[in-house]
Every structure is written in C-alpha cells, then in structure tokens.
Amino acid sequence: MEITVEEFSDLLDNKYIIVEAFREHSKASEKYIDVTFVQKDGYSWKGSIPYFYRRTGLFIETANDLVDYLNEIYPHFTKTEIKKFQAAEKKRWNDEMSGKKTTKGFFDNLLDLDWKSVKYDLPNNPNWARRIQDIKEFGYTLATDTRRQVNGKYETDTHILLVPLPKGGVTGYEVMSPAFKAKAIAVMESINVYECSKANKHGLLPDHKFPEIRWDEETRAENPDKMPEKEIKEKFQLVDNQRNQQKREVCRKCFQTGKRGTLYGINFFYEGNENWPNDIPKIGKNAEKGCVGCGWYDIQKWRESLNQFIEENK
Template structure:
C-alpha cells in the first residue's frame, strides 16, 4: 500500500482511528497497521491489526478499503466489548476445550489482550499459537528486540467483522453484472455506496465453503452468489443471520412472515454450517431479496384475481 502515514491520517480524520505505522512480517507474509483507536467516550486501545492475513483471506490493497475495514471493526475495541470478549472466550475454553491442557496456558496469557512473550516453556510454541489461530482467533505478531511478541485481538472468532474485502476489479464487475441496483430498495440512486453481498451468510461458512472471489468469476456465478446492498443493510443482514444462527428463528424482511420456501423456523434436519447449510437459507427474504419480492408479488397478484 503505497501511501504515507500522514496521508492515511488525513483520510482517517474524524474516524476516531489514528494510524501509527504500516509494517510487514516477512516470516509470516502478514501485513499490519499499528493504530490507536479512540472511542466516543475517550477510551483508547492501541495495537496492531492485520490487513493482509491469509488465515481469514483478508487482503486489503488500498486506503479506502482499509478505512472501511477498520471502521467496521472499531466497535470491538471498546472497554465493554473487550471485557465481554474475555468473559465469553474464557467460558468457551472452559466448556469446549477439554483436553487442550497445553494450549490453554498459551490462551490464558493471550486473553489478557496485551502484547506478550510470556508463554510457558514448550518444545513447539509456534504450534500452540497456530492451534489458537485455527480456533478462529486473530493474533498479531511483532518483534521486540530478539523476542517474538503476540497480541490476541478482541475480534469475534471466525473473523466475523462485518466487512468483506474484494478486489476493485471484482467489485466493479459485480456492480455492472447486477445492474448497480440496491436490491433492498430496488433503486440505483446511490450506486457508490453499494457492496456485493454474499447471499449465503458468512456465519454459516466453514473452511470448505470459504471461497475466493476471482476477478474472472462468470456473470452467472456472480448472479447466483451475490446481491447488492448498501453498508447499512449489509450490517443489518449480518445481525439477522447471526440471530437466526443462534436461535433458529429465520429473519423476516420488513417484518413480513412470508418465506418463498420453508417457514420462520430453521429446518433442524439441515446442518447449521457448511455447504449443506445453504439449503436452510433458501426461502428467507434476506437470503435472496429479489426472489423473495417476486414470490410475494405473485402471491398478491393471485389473491387479487
């Protein structure tokens, strides 16, 4: 990313995010932005956030995407959010990580959410850190003299950040293929704020279903996988899908109890995550707004005859 820290801070002014440095970890091929995040109530958090992070497929290439990404995850760095993250993740390890007698000591150090190299003696500490990453956690790294330090970030497991990175070429192609229409509003009034939204929500993905979005993706595949939403509706959809995942209550678009397939309950015969889970999303308005709207219009027309 060829831009100075001064230029970045000019772009980030009024965001509550101060850019301190851009740096690269050559050993891991990861890139970091060192930041100070200042919340509206004055609470500050300082640390490193990856913007090239292969484990989650995060590859930010330009300042505008960096601004959008950091703005989206800023909410995770409040004092209250950090405390909640620590409480929930300690509970998660206590209830689900039985048998991780070695790795848990590394986790207990990292959950302090501070730079640390104070890990237990171990023949393969890198493997322990990798084990924790594979649980879905985001961990930053840096060199402090001869020591390698780590910092666990209070971002929800699985990097559910609310912002997905696409190349500028793919985004441009997706907008053109989908006619630059905000499918929620059925309008092209604000083309510049539109984002390609995965119909199949990320919260139900696993490693097998996570896929890249190549610039040469065929138009038919783009239409099958994506719809266009503005950032506000994209965030709203994520919250609806998260609630569905947690409770089994499918989302009701505009509060209407209409599903073009299935009911307002998640089909318990369908897996919650993975490729097969997408079948459980079909019929929900948030999954395919255009198909939902067309189905509802046909139902209205039929009732009027």
C-alpha cells in the same frame, strides 16, 4: 445448555477439572466454560474453553457432549504440551508469518497464554478487533472476556486469551478485488436490491447471499475477476453498507437462536418458515440450504415470490 455449575461438576465426575462458570460472548456467537485443568504433577492451567465456536466448527449443545469434550482436550494442558505448543507456534510465526507484522505483534503478545487487556496489554491499534479476527481465521482458538478486571486497577476491560489447542484450518473472508467489485456492480446494473432502485448508486456493495457467519474453512473461495456473470448473480446481491450491516445482525441472530429473520417485518418465507430446519447443519456449504426462503438471503426472489403469492390470493 440449561445446567448449573454444580450439576455439571457432578456430571463431569473428574476431580482434575475444576469448573467455575459458564459465559457467553453474544456478539461473536461464542460460549465458554471457565475451568482450571489440574495435572497429576501439580501443574495447572486456568482459563476459558470455548464450546460454541464457529471458527473451528465447534457447536456443543448438551452437557454430556461438553463432558466428553473437556476430557478429550484435557491432555493438551500439561506443562510439556503447552511448552510444545508455544515453541511450535513461535517458530511458525517467525518462519511463515513474518510478513504479517501488525498481526504478529498481537500474536507474540498473546503467546505467553495469559489474559491480555486490549487497552493496557495488547499493541496500541485502533483496529485491534480485526487483528484478533485474523488470528482466529488462521485457525487459533481465542477466548474473550468483555468485562474482566484489569490487573492492579479498579476497572474492567475486554481481555483476550490464546488457548493452547491445536491449530485448526484457515478460514476467512472471500477475496474481492476492486475490479471484481466494479464488475459485480455493473453485472447487477447498480440496482440496490433492498430499495429496488438505481436512485442511490453510491456505496453499493456486492453482498454474499450466504452469510459469512455460517462459513467454514471449506466454504471460503476466491472471487476471480473473470467470474461468469451467471455465477455472480447466484452468489451476490447489491445493497448499501447500512443494509449489509443490518443483514449481518439478522443472520447472527438467526445463527444464535435458530429463528430466521424477516424483511420489512413481513412474516413471509418463499421456502420453509421462521424456524431453521432441523435437518440442515448450522455451518458449512450445506448450511446454505437453510437460508433459502429467507428474505435477507435473496431479496429479489423473496419480493417476486411475495408478489406472486399476493396475485394468486387476491
């Protein structure tokens, strides 16, 4: 969205919404507009509104659409609506989430709707990012500022803000039991598909061919221990943790740029080309069609297709 704050404010034409900046959190594939919502009774809320936020399937790419979105959500930021949000979510976490004590500590801290420094304000936890991700997966909208100044200190820190928008659907990682993982490794014969070898069997992971960054709440599914072998082979491939992380980064870059990744630096796709298809959605089950043909999506099929191409073009 190539537009200045001044140009966008003119387009917005709403004196009750004050725009301060556009920001991007590239690691999380999130984009924000920093705003102040001023109500006619004088009450105001100041914070960051995500407009590119895959957890709730929000992908706004034009200034006009963002104008419409800000006007649509504006009524949620009155003093009355914010108090309703806080009361309802406090009750929800006390009634339904009391068993999630660690994550609840983070949520309770965020519920006053102020920016929270990870270092100074949130509970001391080495795995704080997992707790924040849990809250996102429960359907809440969180904003992140990785370089916000800490109150009263001459330093910056990552800050998290709970945005009082209606809770969306629950998303998250698929469930994979130790028994299922062992079965999947056995079904795929302990072959590291990246290396095309059984030499390094230790640390193999059943990797989802369809990357998590493109899932929505409809995509998540259980992985029962009795999953048929055919289905396991359709959904998973075996890689080590290093390649799993590498694929995650390649898929994230593809999600952000619309340019599909290459395997071993070889610009070959067994379907399509390096560009994400224009007629395929970015997120949800139908997005998987856009992954087909990429080497990272199905390494073995990519390898077989490349060998066939070489043989036919000798």
